[in-house]
Amino acid sequence: MSDPLIQVDRIDKSYTALVPVLRQVSLKVYPGEFVALMGPSGSGKSTFMNVLGCLDTADGGAYHLGGEDTTRLTKDRAAELRNRMIGFVFQGFNLLQRRSALDNVALPMICGGLPRSVWAPRARDLLDQVGLKGRYGSRPNQLSGGQQQRVAIARALAMEPPLILADEPTGNLDSTSSADIMRIISGLNSIGGITIVLVTHEPDIAAHAKRLVKFKDGRIVYDGPVQQGLAA
Amino acid sequence: MSMKSGAILTEALISMRSTGMRSFLTMLGIIIGVGAVVLMLAIGRGVELSVQQSISSQGANLFIVLSGSTTSGGLRGGFGSAPTLTLDDARELAELPGVAAVAPINNGVAQTVNEGQNWSTQITGTTPDYFRIRNWKFASGEPFDDVAERSAAPVAVIGATVATNLFPEGEDPVGKTIRIRNIPFMIVGLLANQGQSLQGQDQDDVIIVPFQTAQRRLFGSAFPGSVRTMFVQAATADVMKSLEQQMREVLRDRHRLSEEADDDFSIRDLTAIAESVASATRAISLLLGSIAAISLLVGGIGIMNIMLVTVTERTREIGVRKAVGTRERDIMLQFLIEAVILSLGGGLIGVLIGGGLSILVGQAFELPTEVSVFSVTLAFTVAAAIGVFFGFYPARQAARLQPIEALRYQ
Numbered sequence: 105m106s107d108p109l110i111q112v113d114r115i116d117k118s119y120t121a122l123v124p125v126l127r128q129v130s131l132k133v134y135p136g137e138f139v140a141l142m143g144p145s146g147s148g149k150s151t152f153m154n155v156l157g158c159l160d161t162a163d164g165g166a167y168h169l170g171g172e173d174t175t176r177l178t179k180d181r182a183a184e185l186r187n188r189m190i191g192f193v194f195q196g197f198n199l200l201q202r203r204s205a206l207d208n209v210a211l212p213m214i215c216g217g218l219p220r221s222v223w224a225p226r227a228r229d230l231l232d233q234v235g236l237k238g239r240y241g242s243r244p245n246q247l248s249g250g251q252q253q254r255v256a257i258a259r260a261l262a263m264e265p266p267l268i269l270a271d272e273p274t275g276n277l278d279s280t281s282s283a284d285i286m287r288i289i290s291g292l293n294s295i296g297g298i299t300i301v302l303v304t305h306e307p308d309i310a311a312h313a314k315r316l317v318k319f320k321d322g323r324i325v326y327d328g329p330v331q332q333g334l335a336a
Numbered sequence: 337m338s339m340k341s342g343a344i345l346t347e348a349l350i351s352m353r354s355t356g357m358r359s360f361l362t363m364l365g366i367i368i369g370v371g372a373v374v375l376m377l378a379i380g381r382g383v384e385l386s387v388q389q390s391i392s393s394q395g396a397n398l399f400i401v402l403s404g405s406t407t408s409g410g411l412r413g414g415f416g417s418a419p420t421l422t423l424d425d426a427r428e429l430a431e432l433p434g435v436a437a438v439a440p441i442n443n444g445v446a447q448t449v450n451e452g453q454n455w456s457t458q459i460t461g462t463t464p465d466y467f468r469i470r471n472w473k474f475a476s477g478e479p480f481d482d483v484a485e486r487s488a489a490p491v492a493v494i495g496a497t498v499a500t501n502l503f504p505e506g507e508d509p510v511g512k513t514i515r516i517r518n519i520p521f522m523i524v525g526l527l528a529n530q531g532q533s534l535q536g537q538d539q540d541d542v543i544i545v546p547f548q549t550a551q552r553r554l555f556g557s558a559f560p561g562s563v564r565t566m567f568v569q570a571a572t573a574d575v576m577k578s579l580e581q582q583m584r585e586v587l588r589d590r591h592r593l594s595e596e597a598d599d600d601f602s603i604r605d606l607t608a609i610a611e612s613v614a615s616a617t618r619a620i621s622l623l624l625g626s627i628a629a630i631s632l633l634v635g636g637i638g639i640m641n642i643m644l645v646t647v648t649e650r651t652r653e654i655g656v657r658k659a660v661g662t663r664e665r666d667i668m669l670q671f672l673i674e675a676v677i678l679s680l681g682g683g684l685i686g687v688l689i690g691g692g693l694s695i696l697v698g699q700a701f702e703l704p705t706e707v708s709v710f711s712v713t714l715a716f717t718v719a720a721a722i723g724v725f726f727g728f729y730p731a732r733q734a735a736r737l738q739p740i741e742a743l744r745y746q
Contacts, residue, residue, distance in 0.1 A: 154740050157659070159658075159659065159739045159740045159743075160740055179663075179664055180663050180664070180665075183658065183661045183662060183663045183664070184661060184663075185661075186658075186659060186660065186661040187660060187661020187662075188661070192659050192660070194743065198652065198655070198656045198659070198743060199656075200653055200656060201653075202350075202351075202354040203350070211656070211657070211660050212660040212661060214339060214340075214343045214347075215339055215657065215660055215661050215662040215663075215666070216661065217339055217340055217343075219340070259660070263661075
């Protein structure tokens with residue numbers, strides 16, 4: 105078996121001294137896996153996602169992303185890791201409101217220092233792939249929720265990251281759009297071979313994944329195949 | 337790998353365009369500030385120039401030498417009442433190295449008549465050098481010459497005020513004859529308008545006749561060849577101090593004054609008076625400039641204020657940018673560039689408006705206003721510095737936002 109893409113060893117995290125949010129959490133995710141994280145609110149799953157995304161650091165323990173120790177990263181290196189290794193898909197889409205779909209998809213490539221001659225065709229290409237051909241110039245407020253989330257997925261794919269972190273990607277969508285989005289995300293994993301970690305509280309969304317990790321009170325209480333986990 | 341600087345500039349411009357009206361209003365503070373600085377400096381410069389003009393109309397590098405005073409029966413006369421200076425003194429002083437010209441003067445007030453009009457005015461008897469020393473221009477005719485001076489010819493040069501009081505409007509008095517103390521004088525020259533002196537005297541209310549003519553024909557003198565005052569012009573400003581000392585020695589020597597005796601004449605340096613007026617006008621320019629600078633400062637605070645609002649407003653956007661891997665330095669640069677564009681753009685418009693206004697003010701108040709390269713450079717530099725200075729804190733706030741906090745911000 106290859107080296108894990110994500111290797112978390114006994115990390116702790118607390119925002120106040122009294123209430124620990126993560127207690128001694130360990131997890132390994134191998135390239136090509138599709139993992140769903142579930143758990144009640146306050147169980148620590150969102151904080152865990154922030155640590156995985158190098159948006160936050162753990163108090164103790166170790167987190168290796170692609171073999172690199174992230175515990176003592178400089179802010180610049182953390183930014184570079186997010187740019188190269190991770191694509192984010194958020195519940196609230198988090199698109200730049202006054203910018204076109206194309207600009208939004210281009211953002212990680214512009215941040216990564218790619219010239220326009222590279223990012224412009226690639227951004228169009230990505231929008232075509234998520235089914236938004238011809239909507240390059242549309243602004244977020246001219247797009248439906250489902251379409252906005254597709255733009256966000258195209259943005260997440262811009263730097264061809266090995267890992268996509270999706271935090272409740274269907275939380276703001278109706279069931280039809282949710283199905284569309286989950287089909288795209290599943291395809292990224294099954295066809296594109298991209299590793300996906302997805303946070304959700306809906307069992308039918310989690311069912312798209314292959315592996316389920318359940319959080320409760322800052323600990324992992326289940327880690328196994330998704331069918332048994334959902335049945336339990 | 338980080339963002340290209342061109343890309344950062346583009347991002348800054350796009351986000352400014354999306355808040356067009358607000359960006360303009362923010363700029364307005366700088367526009368007013370820079371405009372005020374440019375305008376005030378131009379006005380200050382104009383005042384300085386006009387003072388310089390009146391100084392040079394008085395004559396540059398000038399000394400006035402006054403003869404001493406008399407005491408008769410307990411009454412002490414003023415300077416010039418004792419005939420201690422002579423034409424020979426004047427000739428001797430003219431020989432000193434560093435002296436450009438000397439003009440001896442005797443003057444008095446006399447009634448002048450032309451046909452039905454009459455006017456009382458100052459009559460100055462002097463040599464032709466006087467016109468050169470005082471840098472006086474002629475509206476018509478020319479100065480009398482040395483021949484007229486030596487022969488005590490009845491010729492006169494008149495000022496504009498005298499001309500308006502003795503002659504009908506529009507008539508050229510040159511070649512006409514007027515009577516001064518009932519003696520006919522031919523007018524050979526009309527002086528161009530000089531305006532007021534620094535002391536507020538009308539410099540145009542004057543008639544100038546040859547020195548010999550004044551002494552022999554008009555005023556007479558118990559001491560022929562005596563001089564009440566002399567104008568002495570130094571060749572350059574540098575020699576003024578040493579020349580004053582040399583003149584004093586020459587005159588004391590000629591007047592055979594003993595070591596203990598006081599001077600029987602006095603020497604006044606007119607340049608010193610002019611200098612003090614010039615330094616007063618410089619103080620005025622400085623004051624105007626500082627008031628304008630305060631408005632520039634207020635404009636800068638306006639930029640800082642609006643940039644802080646912008647950062648708060650765009651917290652979520654900053655979070656997104658950070659999540660997709662923008663480095664802190666690049667976010668900081670973007671906001672800093674926005675602030676500098678606001679201030680430099682305001683600076684540019686301010687220079688144009690300030691420059692335009694100073695031309696209008698110059699025309700309205702007949703002031704030789706001047707927008708100097710210095711004031712434009714100063715205004716621009718200060719505007720850019722304000723952008724960086726007042727933009728720095730908000731930009732750093734933006735760069736230091738925690739990405740998770742920023743993403744959670746509603």
